[in-house]
Amino acid sequence: MKIGLFFGSFNPIHIGHLIIANTMAEAADIDQVWFVVSPQNPFKKRSNLAHEFDRLDMVRLAIDDNPKFRATDIEFRMPRPSYTIDTLAYLSDKYPQHEFRLIIGEDNLVSFHKWKNYRQLMEQYGLLVYPRPNTSPIDYSKLQNYTVIEAPLIDISATFIRDALRNNHSIKYLVHEAVETYIHGKKLYQD
Numbered sequence: 001m002k003i004g005l006f007f008g009s010f011n012p013i014h015i016g017h018l019i020i021a022n023t024m025a026e027a028a029d030i031d032q033v034w035f036v037v038s039p040q041n042p043f044k045k046r047s048n049l050a051h052e053f054d055r056l057d058m059v060r061l062a063i064d065d066n067p068k069f070r071a072t073d074i075e076f077r078m079p080r081p082s083y084t085i086d087t088l089a090y091l092s093d094k095y096p097q098h099e100f101r102l103i104i105g106e107d108n109l110v111s112f113h114k115w116k117n118y119r120q121l122m123e124q125y126g127l128l129v130y131p132r133p134n135t136s137p138i139d140y141s142k143l144q145n146y147t148v149i150e151a152p153l154i155d156i157s158a159t160f161i162r163d164a165l166r167n168n169h170s171i172k173y174l175v176h177e178a179v180e181t182y183i184h185g186k187k188l189y190q191d
């Protein structure tokens with residue numbers, strides 16, 4: 001099978017993530033999307049990062065009704081911070097029957113040349129790129145083995161959702177209903 005890997009902190013998973021994943025599952029040449037929950041992004045230091053098991057649970061709740069979606073906690077058992085190339089090597093070894101591609105937004109492409117072994121990542125696995133609003137122009141002549149997939153631009157972020165929660169504002173419609181219930185039940189992102 002062809003698998004598109006969607007990496008993220010998912011702190012928490014929101015409708016922007018779900019819409020991209022669904023668009024990829026429909027429009028790109030892949031059979032499934034796997035959500036790889038990263039315990040720690042090599043570039044981001046975050047104080048209000050929910051526990052990784054809570055983030056994984058929220059991803060599972062959000063994708064439960066979609067047979068093309070899977071969640072994986074593979075990076076929880078790998079050295080930290082999580083480098084994407086290492087995770088892809090591990091997954092390819094573990095699942096030799098599958099072909100993996102990396103789903104990546106234009107915002108991440110801006111600093112992609114700083115990622116560990118980024119050339120190998122792109123050449124060996126291939127990129128499925130989706131547009132993001134307000135990113136610096138991307139020099140596509142420097143990229144190889146990529147496909148751009150048109151997708152709706154949904155300008156929300158996990159930061160926006162955490163800020164709303166801290167200020168006691170509603171997050172209805174911004175996250176899956178089950179995720180909203182989970183966040184309130186566990187009192188996440190209150191400070």
Ligand SMILES: Nc1ncnc2c1ncn2[C@@H]1O[C@H](COP(=O)(O)OP(=O)(O)OP(=O)(O)O)[C@@H](O)[C@H]1O
Nearest residue numbers: 007008009010011016017020105154156157158159
């Ligand atoms: N609204 C969105 N539309 C499309 N892609 C998104 C959206 N929000 C985040 N992404 C992408 O999804 C991936 C995982 O995102 P991440 O978990 O960091 O969420 P985030 O909303 O960007 O979080 P934060 O605001 O905490 O930085 C990243 O590559 C990010 O660029």
Ligand SMILES: O=C(O)c1ccc[n+]([C@@H]2O[C@H](COP(=O)([O-])O)[C@@H](O)[C@H]2O)c1
Nearest residue numbers: 007008009038041042083084085115116
């Ligand atoms: O491998 C790298 O060098 C690398 C550098 C920066 C980010 N990443 C990954 O990109 C993914 C998106 O990160 P985030 O925190 O924006 O969701 C996440 O899985 C990170 O581990 C990976």
